[in-house]
Amino acid sequence: MKNKNIKNLVNAALCLALCMVLPFLTGQIPQIGSALSPMHIPVLLCGFICGWPYGLAVGFFAPLLRFMLFGMPPIFPTGIAMAFELAAYGTATGLLYKKLPKTIPSIYISLVISMLAGRIVWGIAMAVIAGTSQVQFSFQAFIAGAFLNAVPGIICHLILIPIIVVSLQKAHYIGHEYYSAVNTDALN
Numbered sequence: 001m002k003n004k005n006i007k008n009l010v011n012a013a014l015c016l017a018l019c020m021v022l023p024f025l026t027g028q029i030p031q032i033g034s035a036l037s038p039m040h041i042p043v044l045l046c047g048f049i050c051g052w053p054y055g056l057a058v059g060f061f062a063p064l065l066r067f068m069l070f071g072m073p074p075i076f077p078t079g080i081a082m083a084f085e086l087a088a089y090g091t092a093t094g095l096l097y098k099k100l101p102k103t104i105p106s107i108y109i110s111l112v113i114s115m116l117a118g119r120i121v122w123g124i125a126m127a128v129i130a131g132t133s134q135v136q137f138s139f140q141a142f143i144a145g146a147f148l149n150a151v152p153g154i155i156c157h158l159i160l161i162p163i164i165v166v167s168l169q170k171a172h173y174i175g176h177e178y179y180s181a182v183n184t185d186a187l188n
Helices: 004-027 042-050 052-070 075-099 104-132 140-150 152-168 174-186
Strands: none
Touching: 004 042, 004 052, 042 075, 042 104, 042 152, 052 075, 075 152, 104 152, 140 152, 140 174, 152 174
16 A cells, blocks of 8 residues: 555656646647647546546646746636646546546546536636636636637547556556456456
C-alpha cells in the first residue's frame, strides 16, 4: 500500500509539472494554442492514473500555482473558475475509471462525462463569480467558452487521452486489477 501511495504521489507531481510546462509548448501554435486546453490533459490523466483525490488536488492547484509562478492564467475570474473546472475533471475521471470496466468504450465514457462535468462546474463557478462581482457572464458566454471555442481542445483530448490510457494499461502501469482478473480467469 505504501508503494502505491508513493507511486501516486510521484505521478501526481509529474502531472502537476506537465500542467506548468504544456501551455508553453501549445502557446507556440498561433490561434489555437490556448484552445487546445493544455492544462486539462495532465489533470484528466492524473484522474485516470492516480485516482480521484490526486486528480482533484492537481486540478485545483494547477491553475493557481501556474498563476503564482508565471502570472497566467489571470487569477480572476479565469484562474479561479479553471481551478474548479480542473478539479471536477480530475475527480470525475478518477471516480469513473475506478467504477467502470477498464475497456476502451468505458475510457471514452469516463472522459466524455468528465469533460461535460468539468465544463458545467466551470459555468457554475463563472456564474457565481459574475453574481458576486462586476464580471459579465451569460448563457451565450457559457456555450461559447465551454463548447464552441473549446472544439480544438475537445478533439485533442478525445484523441490523445484514450491512447495514453490504453498504452498505460497495456504496459500494466494502471488497471492492474483488471489485468489480474483477466489473467486469472484465463488460467482456470
